[in-house]
Amino acid sequence: MKTLTFLARQAPFGSSSAKACLDMVLASAVFEQQVNYVFLDDGVWQLVRGHAPDGIGAKNTLAALQALELYGVDNVYALDESMSERQLTQAHLQIPVRLCTRAELGAMINASDVVTAL
């Protein structure tokens, strides 16, 4: 078993990165790897409650995010400063996440076997 860390850095809907990262996370979980799923930069926007993308013909990924727990993905983080820069708090989010600091994220990256940023 390896530790695979994923950095979700892009906003939802403007590109396909958000779903692409999520799919990699789920595939890794299905193969029973230790997964860290970290939202930072504009990636924190993926977590916000209330997405309604029907008008732009896009699929809502929040249902999949809510299923993370079922897949055994328990280590879900958001970089604290990415949240505060965007005026976001836990109360705005659809799923519970652990806030982490730069130092904690740096250490997590360092301790991982593979790190993928999308």
Next chain:
Amino acid sequence: MIISVLVTGSPVSQQAAQSALSFCTAVLASGHTLYRVFFYEDGVHTGNALTVAPQDERNLNTAWSEFIQQHQLDAVICVASALKRGILNNTEATRYQKPAANLAAGFEISGLGQWVDACLNSDRVVSFGA
């Protein structure tokens, strides 16, 4: 060392696929092993056999196809990314009743499980992205 590479950038629109090819070339020249090259997201466009480059430009797709075949590499195009972007082998073209198949020689279409497998079996995994 055993190295795998992830390519997520599109070959014409971004530099990722070129950087990845140069990196992979150097990996082999240095005596290391390339376990797998996994093309994901827009990276799947690298497997399109129908690209035509101007006379004075390199066809990166052709270069990749030749590189993979020359070194008998394991090059995987992610099925989900490929279907959405219209990169199909004969099986998928038939399955979805599409007018043509266009997967270039040397590439195979498979799922994200192959990428996870690459992570498990490689000492290093390097990404080249958009």
Next chain:
Amino acid sequence: MSTLHIVSSSPFQTHALQSALKVVLKGDAILLIENGVYAAVDGPEMAQMLAGAADSSRVYALEEDLNARALPSLAKHVIKVGYTDFVQLVCQHHNSVNWS
């Protein structure tokens, strides 16, 4: 254990370098490739941004990408490397992250 941070977009265009610098640890390395090499230009803003990192980790720039782009000058602490060195850096560090 150390990480190789590969930065592939220009710091004048995206926040990729800035984000990478938030998590760089002592002993890590930064490799500028593709448009990321624009961070190697010798000027006060970039020098300040990278100098902080250079204290605790080496900063490299891919020669082929530098040559392609004809930067007017190269910051002193940036080390030019080729693809063979790139491979060596990947092997030397425990893992890598692509910041694009």
